[in-house]
Structures are given as C-alpha cells and as structure tokens.
Amino acid sequence: MNTYMMLKHPxxxxxxxxxxxxxxxxxxxxxxxxxxxxxLLRIAPHILATIMLVTGFAMIYQVxxxxxxxxxxLVLLVAFIVCGTVAFQRSRGSSIxxxxxxVGLGLxxxxxxxxxxxxxxxxxx
Numbered sequence: 001m002n003t004y005m006m007l008k009h010p011x012x013x014x015x016x017x018x019x020x021x022x023x024x025x026x027x028x029x030x031x032x033x034x035x036x037x038x039x040l041l042r043i044a045p046h047i048l049a050t051i052m053l054v055t056g057f058a059m060i061y062q063v064x065x066x067x068x069x070x071x072x073x074l075v076l077l078v079a080f081i082v083c084g085t086v087a088f089q090r091s092r093g094s095s096i097x098x099x100x101x102x103v104g105l106g107l108x109x110x111x112x113x114x115x116x117x118x119x120x121x122x123x124x125x
Contacts, residue, residue: 004062011055015115018048019108025088026101049081069114076114080107 021044056074060066083104087097 004059007055007059007062011052011059012115014048014051014055015112018045018052019112021045021048022084022104022108025084026105029087029097029101045081045084049077052077067118069118073111073114076107076111080104080111083107 021041025041025045056070056077060070083100087101087104
C-alpha cells in the first residue's frame, strides 16, 4: 500500500468522527440542554481538526500539487471550524447559534461531496 493510501484511510476516519462530534454537539444545541457536554466532547473537535489538517497536507505533499477541489476543501474546513466555534462557544444561548450550526452542517456536506466527486473541471465549471 502506498503512502497516499496509508494517509487517506485515517483521514476519512477522522472526517467521519469529526462529523459525528459536530452532530452530537449540535444535538445538545438544538435540544437546549443547559448542561455542558463532557470534556472529551469539547476537546475532541480540536484534536480531530488538527489531525485532519495534518493528514490532508501530507496527502497534498505526496501528490506534489494541490488540486483545486483540495484547496476549496481546505477553505471550507477553516470556515467549518469557525462555524463550530461561533455556534458552540461564542454565541452559546444566543439566537445566532442555531443558524450558524446549520451553515456549518452545509459546509460539512459540501466537503464530503468534494471528497467523493473530486471535480476535475473545477467546482463551478
């Protein structure tokens, strides 16, 4: 198995775990549970996002170039992290938390689509 594939499989696993943690935290947000989630649920997104970035950059290094879809995924990941920060930390209890969570969910779905489709002609072309 080549190095790219050895990086791709953990990258996909971490992406799935990151999505599950985001949905779990979103459940707490949408149900209005006042208690704070467990410490693991608060620190897991930071660890998972860091591993995602490291494995993503390592795969780009293995390829030797950055395809347009991968660059867009990187931008979407940064926006997704910002949405998570705003929805779950900065605006806890405010009216903006739920819409920002929904935007983050849309970004997550778009990243998944890009990972599967890998549009060669560009995303908008």
